[in-house]
Amino acid sequence: MTAKTTALFETHRQLGAKLTDFGGWEMPLSYPSGTIAEHLACRRGAAVFDVSHLGTVVVEGSGARDRVQAALTNNIDKVAPGRAQYTHLLDPNDASVIDDIIVVWVAEERFFVMPNASNTENVIGVLGGTDITRNRSVLALQGPSAMGIAASFDPTIAEMKRFRVQEFRFGGEDGHVSTTGYTGEQGVEFSVPNSVAPQLFGELIERGAIPAGLGARDTLRLEAGLPLHGHELGPGITPYEAGLGWVVDLSKPEFRGRDALLHQEQSGRRYSLVGVMASSRQPLRADMELRRPEGELVGRVSSGNFSPMLGVGIGLAFVTSPVAVHDYLEVGQGKNVRRVEVVDLPFVSKAYAKT
């Protein structure tokens, strides 16, 4: 199978990006400035990411709201048209998180449902709708300077609270802008027709954003304690076990996987998600085993790397027996044993106020 490319593929090549396969898409891993510089640009200024590989499924028409409400774990009535919501799609058999999704409530009976790249088919299977992934580009502009740069295109963006959506006109084309992201920073995600995407990407760079790749996207979301499907979410993991119980509204009488979720809760949670921090620069890595100093195996790292902000290795980990913040655990064996400390999440404080 040939890898899919986004409308910005040539732009990435001209910028000298290193490319990588991600969920069947050939995407920028990093640009010549490198992952760490891109990460720090996002924490200190602004970075722009091509995230057009994320899916967009349009669910619209009479009954659209009911379909969204019946399929997904969160309660769409907590929000309203013009707002966005983070939610999960569960496996009805065992309440595993099939995907984590942003639902953008564009208009009364019109939703943009945004799953991970590889899960678009699953979502259409459950919700119906039309896949417009290949027709539009999504550019994430993130960082403390992001809102200012975005407002230089449309001053009304400055007034947007977090998780809001509104129309965005650029280059004579209609698109949308939402105050969402995956970095722990303030920022927006633009969804625009492919024809104007290279121009928008270029203008964002001219106005001060540093182009950033999937490498920085991963270290940023890790520092922010945000889950990645296939690591913190996936088969055998319920939303509660991933520490995301707030995504589930059990006051809804029905949603896909609700019965299985209640059943799993009755038999007890199998693990919980915690943060662990090393005392040196050496990164933690997925699949490392975590043991208590006396040797008991208590869990496994699900995602790990180096934290550019903290200067040490960090990881998200599932533990099967209780651990407390400040507990010391160990990774590695023999002379390579390293001590790690259980810490509060996120590793790096979220920059935005809760709204």
Place this chain on the structure above:
Amino acid sequence: MELPKELKYTADHEWVKLDGGRVWVGITDYAQDALGDIVFVGLPKVGDTCSAGSSIAEVESTKSVSDIYAPVSGEVVSVNEALLENPEILNSDPYDGGWICEISVTDLSAVDALLDSDAYQALIA
């Protein structure tokens, strides 16, 4: 991609600089570029003995973990401790400031047998 003529190279992307009976060892420009941003270096200890092809150090980037192999047999006589706090030197200055360790060589003819810059160039082309 920078490839100094006066150095020797290995197929594992290390460079070797002969200096009397000793060699300086590091990773090539090609290797640092392929690894991406290097965030951690695990150094050998002075006095460690190594045999050609054995792992003597470890380099970790934001995306991977890589072993560094001894290009020749011998004894580690010094290590570049600046890399402990500033591993990014491996990215910015791979052939000079980014040296990893210095090895006192058991058999100097082993150095001659390593790749020259043309042979290494052909390997990575």
